[in-house]
Amino acid sequence: MSDDCTLCGLATPDPPVTADAVDGVFCCRGCLEVARSLDDPTTADAETARDAVRGDDASVPDDAETAYLQVDGMHCASCEAFLERRATGTDGVAAADANFPADAMRVQYDPDATGPESIAEAVSGVGYTAAPSTEERTDDGTVGRLLVGGFFGMMAMLWYVLFLYPVYFGLPPEALLFDLRDGAGRFLLANVWLSATVVLGYTGAPLLRGAYVAVRTRQPNMDLLVTLAATTAYLYSGLAVFTGRIEVYFDVTIVVVLAVTVGSYYEERIKQQAVGKLTDLTRDRVEEARIRTLDGTDTVPVEAVEGGDELIVRSGERVPVDGEVLEGTAAVDESLVTGESLPVRRGEGDELRGGTVVSDGRLVVRAADGAERTLDRVVSLLWDVRGEGAPQRLADALATIFVPAVLVLGTLAFVAHLLLGASPTAALLTGLTVLVVSCPCALGLATPLAIAAGTRSLLEDGVVLTDGSAVETAQEVDVVALDKTGTLTTGSMALLDVERADGTDRGALLGRAAAVEARSDHPVADAVVDAADEIDTRIGPDSTVTEYEAHPGRGVSGRVAGESRVTVGDESLFADGEIPAELRERYADAEASGHLAAYVGWDGAVRGVIVAGDDPRPGWREAVEKLSDDRRVVVLTGDEGPAADRFREVPGIDEVYAGLPPAGKTETVRRLRSEGTVAMVGDGSNDAPALAAADLGIAVASGTELAADAADAVLVGRDLAAVDRALATLAATRRRVRENLAWAFCYNAVAVPAAALGVITPLIAAVAMAASSLLVVGNTTRPLGSEDDLDPSATERTDRRNAAVADGGERE
Numbered sequence: 001m002s003d004d005c006t007l008c009g010l011a012t013p014d015p016p017v018t019a020d021a022v023d024g025v026f027c028c029r030g031c032l033e034v035a036r037s038l039d040d041p042t043t044a045d046a047e048t049a050r051d052a053v054r055g056d057d058a059s060v061p062d063d064a065e066t067a068y069l070q071v072d073g074m075h076c077a078s079c080e081a082f083l084e085r086r087a088t089g090t091d092g093v094a095a096a097d098a099n100f101p102a103d104a105m106r107v108q109y110d111p112d113a114t115g116p117e118s119i120a121e122a123v124s125g126v127g128y129t130a131a132p133s134t135e136e137r138t139d140d141g142t143v144g145r146l147l148v149g150g151f152f153g154m155m156a157m158l159w160y161v162l163f164l165y166p167v168y169f170g171l172p173p174e175a176l177l178f179d180l181r182d183g184a185g186r187f188l189l190a191n192v193w194l195s196a197t198v199v200l201g202y203t204g205a206p207l208l209r210g211a212y213v214a215v216r217t218r219q220p221n222m223d224l225l226v227t228l229a230a231t232t233a234y235l236y237s238g239l240a241v242f243t244g245r246i247e248v249y250f251d252v253t254i255v256v257v258l259a260v261t262v263g264s265y266y267e268e269r270i271k272q273q274a275v276g277k278l279t280d281l282t283r284d285r286v287e288e289a290r291i292r293t294l295d296g297t298d299t300v301p302v303e304a305v306e307g308g309d310e311l312i313v314r315s316g317e318r319v320p321v322d323g324e325v326l327e328g329t330a331a332v333d334e335s336l337v338t339g340e341s342l343p344v345r346r347g348e349g350d351e352l353r354g355g356t357v358v359s360d361g362r363l364v365v366r367a368a369d370g371a372e373r374t375l376d377r378v379v380s381l382l383w384d385v386r387g388e389g390a391p392q393r394l395a396d397a398l399a400t401i402f403v404p405a406v407l408v409l410g411t412l413a414f415v416a417h418l419l420l421g422a423s424p425t426a427a428l429l430t431g432l433t434v435l436v437v438s439c440p441c442a443l444g445l446a447t448p449l450a451i452a453a454g455t456r457s458l459l460e461d462g463v464v465l466t467d468g469s470a471v472e473t474a475q476e477v478d479v480v481a482l483d484k485t486g487t488l489t490t491g492s493m494a495l496l497d498v499e500r501a502d503g504t505d506r507g508a509l510l511g512r513a514a515a516v517e518a519r520s521d522h523p524v525a526d527a528v529v530d531a532a533d534e535i536d537t538r539i540g541p542d543s544t545v546t547e548y549e550a551h552p553g554r555g556v557s558g559r560v561a562g563e564s565r566v567t568v569g570d571e572s573l574f575a576d577g578e579i580p581a582e583l584r585e586r587y588a589d590a591e592a593s594g595h596l597a598a599y600v601g602w603d604g605a606v607r608g609v610i611v612a613g614d615d616p617r618p619g620w621r622e623a624v625e626k627l628s629d630d631r632r633v634v635v636l637t638g639d640e641g642p643a644a645d646r647f648r649e650v651p652g653i654d655e656v657y658a659g660l661p662p663a664g665k666t667e668t669v670r671r672l673r674s675e676g677t678v679a680m681v682g683d684g685s686n687d688a689p690a691l692a693a694a695d696l697g698i699a700v701a702s703g704t705e706l707a708a709d710a711a712d713a714v715l716v717g718r719d720l721a722a723v724d725r726a727l728a729t730l731a732a733t734r735r736r737v738r739e740n741l742a743w744a745f746c747y748n749a750v751a752v753p754a755a756a757l758g759v760i761t762p763l764i765a766a767v768a769m770a771a772s773s774l775l776v777v778g779n780t781t782r783p784l785g786s787e788d789d790l791d792p793s794a795t796e797r798t799d800r801r802n803a804a805v806a807d808g809g810e811r812e
Contacts, residue, residue, distance in 0.1 A: 005024075005025065005026050005663075006023070006024030006025055006026060064094050064095075064108045064109060064110060064111075065108070065109060065110075065111045066106060066107070066108050067106075067107050067109065067115075067116040067119070067132065068104055068105070068106055068107075068132075069104065069105045069106075069107060069116065069119065069120050069123065069130045069131065069132060070104055070130070070131055070132075071083065071098065071104060071105050071123065071128060071129070071130045072128065072129045072130075073128035073129060073206070073209070074098065074128070080098040081098075082213045082216060083096070083098045083105060083123055083128060083130075084096045084097065084098050084105075086122065086123050086125075087105065087107055087119060087122070087123050089122075090114060090118070090119055090122040090123075091113055091114060092109050092110040092112075092113025092114035093107055093108070093109045093110075093114065093119060094108045094109060094110065095107070095108045096108075105123070105130065107119050116132040117132060120132060142206075142261070142265050143265070145202060145203045145205070145206075145261065146203065146258075146261060146262065146265060148198065148202055148203060149198070149199045149202065149203025149204075149254075149257065149258055149261065150258065152194075152195040152196075152198040152199055153195065153199050153203075153254045153258055155191070155195050156191075156192045156195035156196055156199075156250060156251065156254055157251060157254065159188055159191065159192050160192070160251050163176055163177075163180065163185075163188060164180070164192075164246070164248070164251075167180060167246065168247065180246045181244070181246065185246065186241075189241050189246070189248060190241070192248065192250050193237070193238060193241060193248075193250060195250070195254070196234060196237070196250035196253050196254055197234075199253065199254050199257050199258065200230055200231070200234055200253050200257055203257055203258065203261055204227075204230060204257040204261070206223075206261075207223050207226050207227050207230070207257065207260065207261070208227055209223075210223025210224070210227070211223045211224045211226075211227035211228070220403040220404060222402075222403070224403055225402070225403045225406060225407075225435070225438065226256060226257075226260050228407070228435055229252070229256050229432075229435040229436045229438070230252070230253045230256045230257050231253075232431075232432050232435055233249040233250070233252040233253045233256070233432060233436060234250065234253045236249060236428065236429075236432060237249045237250045237253070249432070249436075252436050252765075256436065259773055287301065287302060288300065288301060288302060288320075289301075289302045289304075289305050289309075289311050289320035289321070290311060290312045290313070291305070291309050291310065291311055291312075292310040292311070292312055292364065297312060302320045302321065305320060305321055305367050306367065307367055307368060307369035308366060308367060308369075309366070309367045310326060310364055310365070310366055310367075311323065311364070311365045311366075311367055312362070312363075312364055312365075313358050313362070313363045313364075313365055314358065314362050315330070315358055315359065315360050315361060315362065315521045316357070316358065316359075316521055317357070317358055318355060318356070318357050318358075319332075319352050319353065319354050319355065319356050319357070319358065319363075319365060320354060320367075321354040321367050321368065322351070322352065322353055322354045322367075322368045323351075323352050323354075323365040323366050323367045323368045324349065324350070324351055324352065324365065324366050324368070325346055325347060325348050325349060325350045325351075325352055325363055325364070325365055325366075326348065326364045326365065326366050327348065327363070327364035328347070328348070328361055328362050328363040328364055328552075329345065329346065329347035329348070329361055329363075329552045329553050330345075330346060330347075330358045330359065330360055330361030330362065330363050330552060331343035331344070331345055331346075331358075331359040331360050331361070331522055331553075332344050332345075332346045332352065332356050332357065332358055332359065333356060333357040333358075333359050334353065334356045334638075343359050343522065343524075345553050346363070347553070352365050359521050359522050360520060360521045360522050360550065360552065361550075361552045361553075402438075406434065406435065406438040406752070409434055409438075409752065409756055410431040410432075410434035410435050410438075410756075411431065412756070413427075413430050413431050413434050413755070413756040413758075414427045414428060414430060414431035415427075417430045417758060422758075426758075429761065430755070430756070430758045433755040433758075433760060433761060433764075433765045434752060434755045434756050436755075436765040437748075437751040437752055437754075437755040437760070437765035437768060438748060438751075438752055438755075450471075450733055450736040450737040450740055450780050453733070453736065453780050453781065454471060454729060454730065454732070454733030454736070457729050457732075457733075458713070458726055458729050458730075461722045461725050461726060461729065462715065462719060462722050463698075463713050463714065463715055463722055463723075463725075463726040463729075464713065464714045465712070465713050465730075467711075467712040467713070469712065470696055470712035470713055470730055471730050471731075471733045471734040471737055472734060473677055473679075473695045473696045474679075474696060474726075474727045474728075474730030474731045474734065475727075475730070475731035475734055476676075476677040476695070477631060477676075477677050477678070477679040477695070477696060477727055478630075478631050478632060478676040478677055479631065479632045479633075479634065479672050479675060479676045479677065479678045479679070480627050480631050480632070480633050480634070480678075480679045480680075480681065480723075481634050481635075481636050481668070481669060481672060481678055481679070481680045481681070481690070481694065482624070482633065482634070482635050482636070482681050482682075483635075483636055483637065483665075483680075483681060483682035483683060483687050483690075484635055484636070484637035484639065484644070484647065485614060485637065485638070485639070485683075486682070486683030486687075486700060487617070487681050487682055487683055487700055487720070488616065488617055488620045488624075488635065488647070488720075489614040489615060489616050489617055489620075490614070490615040490616070490617055491614065491683060492527075492614070492615055493524055493526060493527040493596075493612050493613065493614065493615070494527050494530075494531075494612065494613070494614075494615035495510075495527045495528055495530070495531035495610060495611070495612050496595060496611045496612060496613050496615075497586075497590070497609075497610070497611040498510055498531075498608060498609075498610055498611075499582070499583060499586040499608055499609040499610075499611070500607065500608040501580050501582075501583060501605075501606065501607050501608055502580075504607045504608055506535075507535050507536070507537035508537065508538075508539065509600055509607055509608045509610075510528070510531060510532050510535065510537070510610070511532055511535070511537035511538070511539040511540040511541075511543070512539055512560055512564075512566045512600065512602060513528050513532070513566065513568050513598075513600045513610055514528050514529045514531070514532030514533075514540055514541045515539055515540060515541060515543040515545055515558070515560045515561070515566065516545055516548065516556050516557060516558045516560065516566050516567075516568055517529055517541075517556065517568060518541040518542075518545075519545060519548050519556065519558065520550065520556050522556075524596050524598070524612045525556075527612045528568075528610060528612065529541045539560055539561050543560055543561045544560070544561055544562065545558040545559065545560055546558065546559045546562070547559045547565070551569060551573060554569045554570050554572050554573055555567065555568050555569015555570060555573050555598060556568055556569065557569070557573065560602075564602035564603050565602060566600070566601070566602045567599075567600070567601050567602070568598050568599070568600050568610075569598055569599065570598065570599065571587075571599065573599070574599055574601055574606050576604060577601060577604050577605050577606050578605075578606070579599065579606045580606065583599065583606060583608065583609045586609045586611070587599065587609050590609070590611040590613075591642070592642050593613075593642050593646060594613065594639065594641060594642035594643030594644070594645070594646055595611050595612065595613035595643075596611070596612045596613060597609055597610070597611050597612075598610050598612075614643075617720055618719075619719060619720060619721055620720050621650065621651075621652075622721060623719075623720035623721040623723065623724065624650065624651075624652040624653060624720075625651060625652040626721060626724045627652070627723065627724050628651075628652035628653070628654070632654050632675075632676070633652055633653050633654055634653070634654055634655045634656070634657065634672065635647050635653055635655070635656045635657070636657050636660055636665050636668060636669075636680075636682075636690065637656070637657070637658055637659075637660065638659065638660055638661065638665075639658060639659070640658050640659040641658075644656055644658035644659070645658075662687075662688075662689050662690070663689070665682075665687065665689070665690040666689040666690045666693045668690070669690045669693045669694050670693055673693075673694070673695065677695045677696070678694045678695050678696070679694060679695065679696040679697075679698060679723075679727070680693075680694035680696070680697050680698070681698045681699075681700070681715075681720075681723055682697075682698075682699060682700070682711075683699060683700035687699075691711045692711075696712050696713075697711035697712050697713075698711055698712065698713045698714070698715060698723060698726070699711035699713070699714045699715065700714075700715050713726060713730075736779070736780060739779055740776045740779055740780065743772070743775060743776060743779065744772065744776065747768070747772040751765070751768055751772075
């Protein structure tokens with residue numbers, strides 16, 4: 001085997017791709033072009049690219065295995081730190097990386113000491129539930145907790161409205177049906193206490209756990225502040241009941257817990273709209289491999305494959321691991337790991353990547369040392385770049401300052417009022433008021449509610465928002481990177497043209513070609529058959545074919561309907577027939593344009609040429625022109641040559657990066673980010689790392705789950721123009737989020753000092769907190785605005801685009 005690629009770490013061909021002006025060896029032209037933009041591709045940046053692809057870690061033993069756990073219960077960065085600490089504290093675990101946005105954890109462990117099930121059991125507890133990624137997920141019970149909390153909360157608030165609030169607002173206790181200070185009143189307060197206990201202990205359980213985790217990890221979050229406010233009001237009220245007082249603040253506990261839980265529920269619902277989960281990575285993996293032995297073949301788990309094993313891969317099967325072709329020739333679909341739309345002919349001596357599919361023929365592959373799958377490296381790369389870009393919630397980011405400040409202020413208010421002569425009870429109520437009025441309900445609702453409103457608007461345009469952090473970057477986007485296959489095109493083969501010789505009927509030509517192609521596994525065969533199904537012809541895909549013969553690498557032939565022998569393929573299959581000049585010219589033009597062409601003939605004569613290729617997505621040119629109005633547009637593709645070159649002259653496309661493997665696309669996106677904010681639009685598993693590495697990733701829903709999971713938004717429909725509209729809607733949503741946050745902070749700026757001065761009571765503080773939340777909700781439900789309001793600052797984007805293009809020109 002040859003050396004690894006200097007940039008991405010993939011195996012290089014023999015001889016490798018090199019250039020005099022660039023140090024290193026490369027697996028493809030795409031990596032070479034990316035490395036050409038680096039000052040020194042062998043230094044730290046390139047090493048980082050290799051580590052990202054391989055998932056290397058100096059602290060992890062070479063024989064360590066990697067497993068992905070799905071984890072329910074994470075909802076902040078403190079949860080990540082806590083779970084990583086629990087995992088690495090388990091014997092045999094070398095490293096752990098929790099990912100809150102993905103509800104997942106990656107662990108690297110010694111298989112002789114432990115396993116995924118044992119690690120999941122060790123991680124579970126304190127409200128977290130972990131399981132290997134192949135097991136079914138369980139619901140975290142938020143809806144059930146809200147229903148129970150809402151029921152008991154309404155029961156308690158009914159007693160407040162009928163009996164407690166009238167007394168608090170001046171009505172004499174004896175004016176009620178019974179005196180709150182006698183036995184009936186004690187019973188009523190006991191019922192309120194019980195209801196508040198259920199709300200705090202059951203509905204508020206995740207908040208209590210979050211506060212516990214924050215204390216254990218010494219990373220204060222909003223859960224800690226909410227818990228302090230709710231539990232302080234609860235404990236004070238319980239003590240008041242014991243001492244015979246009727247001024248209790250169980251309502252504060254109920255309102256705080258329910259308001260924050262509803263906000264968290266909205267946020268969780270938004271996160272669950274993701275099309276796929278990062279832990280669902282095994283769908284396209286090969287579980288077993290067929291090894292050639294002296295006695296025949298033996299089927300073994302793919303993990304048992306060792307370097308040097310000879311693997312048999314048949315038509316329609318996925319290649320288990322990376323290796324080298326020993327015998328046979330076949331068309332190989334590499335779209336999953338490279339993005340190339342057209343099958344590639346592979347034969348003896350060629351490198352083959354694990355995860356690709358043999359479209360026709362049969363191959364014997366010698367497994368590479370380490371028996372690694374390229375798809376596994378794509379998964380590892382996706383995890384690493386997703387982890388580096390995973391956003392921490394704004395509320396938690398502010399909590400490191402806000403929570404300690406509120407605690408200090410509340411304590412100072414308590415001490416100050418004591419020193420000024422207030423009773424301990426009054427001073428305690430003042431401190432409690434500071435905690436309650438500071439409770440970040442409006443702050444917690446500001447972002448998820450605005451995102452929910454934006455999500456509804458996006459859905460009308462056929463876009464599903466999967467990551468709320470996208471609203472922070474959409475308005476700044478000045479570079480849009482478009483994947484070619486599956487984005488600008490549909491990703492499926494279609495018949496583009498049928499050229500006939502004089503006197504040949506189009507239906508007869510297409511029907512006979514479809515009859516023999518219907519027996520083939522080649523991707524072009526489906527395009528020919530689909531086209532023939534749309535016409536009415538005597539001979540077609542369902543016609544009887546005898547003496548069928550596949551010519552690997554050249555074409556197919558067979559006797560159709562007991563009549564003529566029909567041949568579909570390249571020129572070598574028509575050595576005895578003369579090919580008309582006009583057909584030969586059309587064949588050459590098709591090949592030069594990056595399409596696949598085949599001659600069709602029978603009775604010793606070539607009757608026509610069929611041309612197939614990746615079907616363009618409807619309206620893609622108009623969509624590109626719209627995106628390029630005030631942004632720089634580039635195309636990334638795994639294809640090379642004519643298939644990529646035809647996009648270079650398209651109006652609106654500034655640059656085309658061709659021949660890029662997954663790591664090459666990711667590195668290109670990172671380099672583009674040095675020029676501005678980058679939005680990446682793609683569809684395949686090979687695009688997933690680049691989607692995660694971009695500032696804003698948009699996946700096409702017709703693609704793979706891996707791509708959808710890595711993206712911040714998913715384009716559900718076929719209209720690529722929705723991308724531009726989605727960017728405008730996201731920008732408008734960001735403005736709505738900032739309006740909500742501005743109100744929440746202004747509220748705290750006024751209410752907290754008032755509470756510290758003793759101007760308001762805990763009850764008024766709770767009402768003010770609820771009112772601020774209602775104002776946030778009201779602002780969120782307003783229409784996003786006119787078309788002009790939806791359009792972000794085009795002038796600013798145009799200036800940034802022009803500067804980026806000029807900067808690119810200087811580098812060139």
